[in-house]
């Protein structure tokens with residue numbers, strides 16, 4: 297991954313989808329009109345290349361309404377596809393804004409173990425620091441000592457305060473203390489790390505519900521954001537994680553990580569089409585600067601293959 301530019305990594309993250317689409321479109325060169333077989337092939341390719349059936353059908357319908365466009369060349373078709381993808385992505389491209397009053401804005405970060413929660417928290421903290429916000433981290437994943445340690449290391453590196461308790465400590469209690477301290481010290485953003493034990497749905501649900509209850513007692517608007525972190529390398533599995541976490545925790549927005557580590561980023565489009573949840577940012581690497589805003593037109597262009 298090292299040495300690759302941001303845009304190279306992003307191109308790689310959607311390669312599976314863009315290549316499958318590209319191969320199919322290339323086969324249409326010289327045609328004057330798309331027939332049903334052409335549309336079937338494109339739809340099929342898009343489904344198997346992570347965009348999912350509903351999105352594939354939308355694109356098929358758009359192309360079906362413009363069968364003559366192929367006479368204008370493959371570029372014309374790419375543009376139609378990009379427009380349709382962008383139409384789905386634009387409404388969900390929504391950066392995480394800090395606008396809570398009273399402060400602090402409380403951002404609960406959830407997701408399965410290994411999805412990239414803690415790393416994303418550090419990246420977000422860095423982003424907010426750059427915008428001159430006072431940030432504080434909360435080590436709400438008390439299940440493993442290593443998880444607490446990892447967040448502490450990031451807090452030190454970033455130079456931001458952290459509220460942490462012992463391994464096995466009560467995360468709701470730690471969150472409670474953190475909000476009180478953040479309020480007293482004029483912190484703008486409180487980012488809460490949580491445990492992602494999806495194996496025990498009941499426990500996870502209870503724990504997140506308890507954290508939310510405690511937060512609500514201090515400020516009825518908190519948590520202001522419940523951000524689900526999804527690992528792009530899990531492909532279609534990311535979709536079922538959205539279903540589960542919406543049910544257990546009421547997700548308000550998404551961050552997808554590891555788009556640099558897979559070519560299966562197309563699942564993000566599928567998620568946008570199916571859930572319509574805001575997509576706040578995407579992760580394209582392990583360092584603090586590797587969080588990118590989610591740019592709908594850029595990604596639609598990459599998938600359709602007309603980024604030059």
Ligand SMILES: Nc1nc2c(ncn2[C@@H]2O[C@H](COP(=O)(O)OP(=O)(O)O)[C@@H](O)[C@H]2O)c(=O)[nH]1
Nearest residue numbers: 409410411412413414415553554579580581582
């Ligand atoms: N390549 C890549 N690795 C990532 C990204 N985000 C997180 N990781 C790595 O994924 C692993 C798990 O991340 P972590 O933040 O500990 O996940 P958590 O268990 O959900 O808190 C770590 O090795 C991270 O460095 C990303 O955007 N790209």
Ligand SMILES: [Mg+2]
Nearest residue numbers: 413414437443
């Ligand atoms: Mg973690």
